[in-house]
Amino acid sequence: MKFHRLVTPVFVAVAASVAAFIAVVFVAAKLQDEATIESEAKVVEQNFIRVHQSLAVLAEDNAWWDEAVENLSVEENVEWIDATIGESVNGIKNIQGVIAIRRDGSLLYSNFVGISSPPHAFLDAGLAELARNYPTPEVEVPHSTSGLMVVEGELIAFGASVVQAAGIREFPQQVIENRHPIIVFLSRLPPEVLAEIGHQTAIEGLKLFKDKPVSDALLPLTGLDGKTAAYVSWETAAPGSKMIRKLILPALILLGLVIVAMVRFVHQANRLVDELKDANHAKSAFLASTSHEIRTPLNAILGFTELISLELYGKVEGTKNKEYLSLIKEAGEHLLSIINDILDISKLEAGRFDIYAEKVDLRHVIDGSVKIIQSQANEKNLELALECEAGSLYSDERIMRQVLINILSNAVKFTPAGGRISLRGTIRGDRYCLVIRDTGVGMSEAELKTALSLFGQVQGEYARSHTGTGLGLPLVSRFMELLGGRFDISSTPGAGTAVRLDFPLYQSKSNPPTP
Missing domain, CATH: 1.10.287.130 (Signal transduction histidine kinase, dimerisation/phosphotransfer (DHp) domain)
Structure with a gap:
């Protein structure tokens, strides 16, 4: 028994089990991290939506108002706008600006606190286009929109609503059907706002980036123009990691x-x-x-x-x-x-089988082996056909003869009366190929495997009537290895067996087979 053949399967099984366990753990951890990032991204996105939607609610509260129609659309009363709507910039947290824009995109009013960009920068960044293309809502029905925009490199949240009559006061039909201005409230998104969002959501390290950073926890923010306005990243919980x-x-x-x-x-x-x-x-x-x-x-x-x-x-x-x-x-x-x-x-098992190399006449050995089993073949009326080329080599004649006798004895033993056994020997390159065929009972693959094992005996009605030690074929196999040759056998139940023996044609004593 070879040591490596005993331990290699165990090492392979253990290594495969450890590798499989590690792979499962890492895959599970990765899937958990990915699910966590996806969940965190949804929370972050919802909080940004909440920020700009709150601005839209504020804009709608100030725009859906009969007084707003009177002072923004009919009279454009800047003093009223400043005192009523513009005051929101100073009185409401996280509101840094308000703009009123006519429907042709021109500026009606603006008031900024904490925003350094001029009003026209906001108009150019997309609010003028928003006012021109703002849909006309149903009469006396509020309408608002919100989102994110980039103004001079700074991310701004906005909420806009069109000025609309609430239906309490009566206005001329012409006033009601006018394309009224829109009111837009603005809010910067400084680190303090991000920190507040992180505190509310238990997500740490929220940061805004103009360019896409290298991070797994990343959410692109879409701007007013439909393009990515900025990126927000955070420190994911990474439970898997x-x-x-x-x-x-x-x-x-x-x-x-x-x-x-x-x-x-x-x-x-x-x-x-x-x-x-x-x-x-x-x-x-x-x-x-x-x-x-x-x-x-x-x-x-x-x-x-x-x-x-x-x-x-x-x-x-x-x-x-x-x-x-x-x-x-x-x-x-x-x-x-x-x-x-x-x-x-x-x-052979003890490694003490000696080989005595000598010049061997192959035809002489074959003929001699056939003569030994000739009488047994005659008793069963078996036909022996011999067609072998002459040749010589240096090998152990005794072992060669024993190999042939074992094969021929099996052929005679397991071939029914009237059958045929043929021997054909040819020189092929540096080997002498001897093929022995019989028309015997044959063997299945399982039976052949048994016959090639030590003391293995094929079970069957015909086989049981011809007892033996079960050493014939195993001896042949080991003897051929000892001689440096090759032994092949094939068999078909009911059709017979074919054995091929390849003997190396050593031509001198300098390279004979060695045990």
């Missing part, structure tokens, strides 16, 4: 605990992997030792069985006795084959 700042310390503590836990996990996992490696080596050593100890007396049993069968030291009487000897030999050979497989896999 505040939450993140409050979470920094707990998050760092939590991250520290995670790091400590991961360090401990790595230490424990490393120790576990070492213990598993030691246990695996001990198991492999035990299997190798045990297999070797079993193989020695088993070879003796097979040897003596062979001697008795040859009747060198006396006749073996009776047909049954000869049959029993044959069964003993077959069972012993089967058991020896199993022990050899276990011994080989144990050596």
Whole structure:
């Protein structure tokens, strides 16, 4: 078991979880901040509207009045205007100016306190145009408008209303239908007014800017001409950002605990992997030792069985006795084959399988392997088709032969009577490609995965009648890796199996396969 394969998924999962948590927190904080800014912008906008609408109410109170019609429209009594309407500038808080404008846009009256700009600057800034285009309201019905305007670089709130008869006094029809002047009340928006708005709304740092500032909390103010007159910014509450700042310390503590836990996990996992490696080596050593100890007396049993069968030291009487000897030999050979497989896999896992490189005649190895399984194939009436090019290389002939025998034995074992097994060998570049096909029962993808695992045995009616250790294909795979070759297998249920073995064509002992 490789250590990095054990810990990498854990590290990836932990890192992904931490990253996802941080992303969720930051996204939630950002969304909360954006919602707060949007809410604050609406509050600020409503308060600015409230400021200039209050001026419109004041203008309407002074314009919807029979006395106003008499003294502004009929007589243009400046003394009355100054004493009645102009006095509002001195008596009402946050009113710095009042202007009366004829409907042709000319100035009728003005009174400023605290405003340095001259009256004509206000007319030029849009009030003259407003008077000329002011809609004619219904008779004896008040009408007002309000908004913001920029005069000589200063933001001014205004409220305007057209002079209109209230209906208490009777005027000639001609007077009633005249295009009466408009009265406009003006209010500057100095920092004190902004501070008052901020105090009323609990929004801090309200500031006006002529040019657009760099700020997330920003509201453009539309002027009398429909263009942006100014920008107002403020210090947003930013609850999301505040939450993140409050979470920094707990998050760092939590991250520290995670790091400590991961360090401990790595230490424990490393120790576990070492213990598993030691246990695996001990198991492999035990299997190798045990297999070797079993193989020695088993070879003796097979040897003596062979001697008795040859009747060198006396006749073996009776047909049954000869049959029993044959069964003993077959069972012993089967058991020896199993022990050899276990011994080989144990050596491979323990990393103690030695390779003896020599010049190998490929055709000779293939023919020899086919001869070994020829009798088994004949018993099942299987057709063996051999079409292989000649070739030679430096490799371990013993391992190559064992690979071929394992593949061919499986092909014979799992191909029904009357089937066909073909071998085709060709030289392709720097490799010798050997493809072995059979018309056997085949395997599904899941069964193939099982067959390639150690001690894995495919379950099925046909497979259960042909028992084995489940080491054949795993041994082939590891042997091919050991030889520097490649092993590929494909199978289709009911159609058969195809195995491809690619042997590297090493041409000298300077670059043979090494374990």
